[in-house]
Structure formats: C-alpha cells, structure tokens
Amino acid sequence: MAAEEERGVVRVRVKKSEGVLPAEFRSFAVDPQITSLEVLQHILVRAFELNGKRTFGISYLSRDRGGVEVYLSLLSDWDLDAAFVSAAKPYLQLKIDIKPSEDSPVLEDWDIISPKDVISSDLLPGEKRSLAAAALPFTQSLLSQVGRTLSRVQQALSWTYGEEVKPFKPPLSDAEFHSYLNSQGQLSRPEELRLRIYHGGVEPSLRKVVWRYLLNVYPDGLTGQERMDYMKRKTREYDKLKSEWAARASPEDLEFIRGNVLKDVLRTDRAHPYYAGSEDSPHLTALADLLTTYAITHPQVSYCQGMSDIASPILAVMDNEAHAFICFCGIMKRLEGNFRPDGQLMSVKFQHLKLLLRYSDPEFYSYLVSRGADDLFFCYRWILLELKREFAFEDALRMLEVTWSSLPPDPPETEVELLGPPLEADKLAGGAGAELRVGVDAGAELRVGAEAGAELKARQRRRHMLRPSREEADGERGSGVGEEGGATVDRPRAEGEGGRKRMT
Structure with missing residues (x-):
C-alpha cells in the first residue's frame, strides 16, 4: 500500500x-x-x-x-x-x-x-x-x-532560455512592468498586463508585486503610495484578526483546527528549501498561522485539506505572513467553492472539462467513454488544486501565474475582505437552521434534514478531519514591507500525544 x-x-x-x-x-x-x-x-x-x-x-x-x-x-x-x-x-x-x-x-x-x-x-x-x-x-x-503526458508538460514549462526551447517572450521585468503604470503609479492597462504575463511569466524578483494584481488584492485606481498604505493597513487588520483566535473560537474548536492545519503543513512542500528544516521553523509557523487565521475568520469554509497547497507558493513568494494571508483571501474568493461540501462548483468544473475535452479531442473522449472513464474522476486533484501538485515547486510558480493571468481582472470594489460571514449565515432560505446537505449519521447512511448550528459545527469537524499517519493508524489498532521592496481511530490524536510526526 x-x-x-x-x-x-x-x-x-x-x-x-x-x-x-x-x-x-x-x-x-x-x-x-x-x-x-x-x-x-x-x-x-x-x-x-x-x-x-x-x-x-x-x-x-x-x-x-x-x-x-x-x-x-x-x-x-x-x-x-x-x-x-x-x-x-x-x-x-x-x-x-x-x-x-x-x-x-x-x-x-x-x-x-x-x-x-x-x-x-x-x-x-x-x-x-x-x-x-x-x-x-x-x-x-x-x-x-x-504520468507521461504530465512529464512532457513539465518539460515544456521548465523553460530553459537556450536555443532549443524558448518561451513566446521572456519573463516580465521590473522596467517593463512600469510601462503598464501611468505617471501616478496606477495600473492603466490591466488586461494587457495579464496577456503579457500569459506569454512569458514574471521574473521571480517581481512576483511579490505582480501577484497581488493577479490575485485581485488591490482595488482599481490606487497609486504607488496608496498601495503601500493599503498593504500596511491590511497588515494591521490581519495582526488584529490573528490576535483574536481565542475570542472567535472555543478552545476545543481552536485546538481541533490547529491540529488539522499542522498535520497538513508539516507535509506540504517540505522538499523545497523555503520549507525545509525543523518543524518549528518560522516559515512553517507562518504557513500554519495564516491557515489557522483563515479557518477561524471564515467559519463557513473553515480549513480543508488542499488549502495548504494553495497558500504555500503564495507565502514563499511574498515572504511575509500578513501579505500572504491578504493574497490568500484574494484567491480564495474564487476558489472557496472547491472546498465546500456540496460539491456544486467542482461538479460544474467537471462538466466544463468534459465539454472541452469532447470538443478539443473527440477521439480521446470517445475512448474514455468506451472504457467508462468519462466521469474524469482521475482529474479531481488537478482541478481542486489547479495542478499545483503536478509540477516541481519552481515550475508550479510559473504555471500558476500563467494560469491566473488567463482570467479577467476582478479587483475588489473597495478592499479585499479578510473576514468571512459568520457560520449562522450558511443556511438556506427555507427556515432557521435548515440546510440541505448530505451527511453521515450514526449508521453510516446518508440523510438530508434541518441542521442546527451545533450539529453543523460537528459536521464541519468531521469534514475537516485529515489523514492519520501510518504510525498513528497502526498504533491505535494495536492498542508591513513596502510594495516595491525587491486503522480504526475513534478520535483525533491530541496534539503532543506521542509527539508530532515528521513528514516522510
């Protein structure tokens, strides 16, 4: 196994x-x-x-x-x-x-x-x-x-600027980026900027600036000084939200969320130098803190497996916990539906992929249909994480920015929201506490019914449980920086019970 x-x-x-x-x-x-x-x-x-x-x-x-x-x-x-x-x-x-x-x-x-x-x-x-x-x-x-197809795609995206393989254009440089700004430092040609990034990517040293535009962090029309002031203000807002963990979540919920986040963080991109080293390194701590803050401040979504894969490259590029959280909130405005238990957004994406495949490669699509694989379940992880896990880390950075640049700009009207709606708002209009969702009762059967707030929290806790390590399973069975700066298990294992496992 x-x-x-x-x-x-x-x-x-x-x-x-x-x-x-x-x-x-x-x-x-x-x-x-x-x-x-x-x-x-x-x-x-x-x-x-x-x-x-x-x-x-x-x-x-x-x-x-x-x-x-x-x-x-x-x-x-x-x-x-x-x-x-x-x-x-x-x-x-x-x-x-x-x-x-x-x-x-x-x-x-x-x-x-x-x-x-x-x-x-x-x-x-x-x-x-x-x-x-x-x-x-x-x-x-x-x-x-x-696997062979992905290998070829990875080779295509691992651009070596030699004579054999060349991108359409070189990566966007700082000097060229400023050509898209007017004299006040306002972004004047957002669509053209995205098209340019789509054709060549962004120089690594410029990513922490440009990614904020790609992730729709900035409202329209901000000057250079206004962007710096904006990020400083949002940084203070993040620091305040982070200091309010205990006020926004019960000790039990906080311990549960924190434990699940840590289990995921300790096995996310650990081979990359930015996240290598001890389990209490500053970068791993920052990743865990921003994910915990998001889960507590967005109770309708909370934390789900895979979110660490979305946040990890953002933190590595920003190299600033607060700025990474702000960008993470920007991208999760678009992606949070991927992690909701109703599966509606993922189902729509599967249907779109099916239509696209049938149109672009009817022969391969017919082959999948003939073998009963046209449900495309094997694409689930690719869609959920936007192919982030399918590439080496540095290649994934290039792939992600090119993918994001293909989407039209969607800047916030006033500012990116760092605080989500309360849990009580996550109900249908059919009455107080009524919500049609598929759940699991004590008999391991599906049911649909009205769920009060306490039961909804319990369902979220079950949904966010992470995979125990092999050792755990066997054991239980046996017994502000400026913008321009360049195994049956009956319960979750308590943090500290036997020590945290180092990722293998």
Missing part, C-alpha cells in the same frame, strides 16, 4: 448488494489525501446511479488479528483513513448494501439524494454509461499515460 500512497492513488473496487438482485461491481481510483467519506459517497451515488429514496451502508474488507477477512463499517473519515492504510493489494475492496425504502412523495429525515439534486451531475445525452468497463488494467494504463 505504501507504493500506492506515494503515487497519491488508491484503486478501489466496489460491490453493490441489493436484496436478491445480482451484485454489481465498479472500479475506479481516488487520491487518499483529498478523498473524504463524503466525497466517496458522492462518487458511489454517481457510479451506481443511486436515484430516489434509497439508503446504503458502506463497509471495507479488512483482516482481524487472526488474519480472517471481515467487513468493517465506514462510519467516519477516520474509518476511511484506516481503510486506505490497511487496504489489501492490489486495491481497496468496498461493499455497499442498499436498504429498502418506503414509498413516500416527500423526503424523510434521511435519504439518498440523487446526483441531480445534490451536485448537478446530470450527464450529457448519450453519455450515461456503466463504469464496469473501467477495469484495473485500464486504470493502470491510463495513470501511466497521464
């Missing part, structure tokens, strides 16, 4: 049992680092086309201490973590048991919600196909081909 984890892929084979009906099987691959129980449930609903008022329980094949194979229930993200860690080669075996439903014209307290109702996953006409054809050899072949 270690080899699977190193590749970031776990192959899954699922058996569906429904009374006396013949068993059905599906095979697919997931990334264990970003696949929560809720994400897995969405995949199963789509894979087996589980429409209507049907509930199901999920279990995984494991072995007891005597080596006997047994199916254990998946009741939480921690159970899923244990399943990933102990999955038998060559794949993780799951079983879902469909339970009979009572005929009723309305939804009961808990139900299976169809993909159409939950994540707008209606397939295009003629595209509804079984995933049964997506056999494991095909998954291996596809992943191998994807």
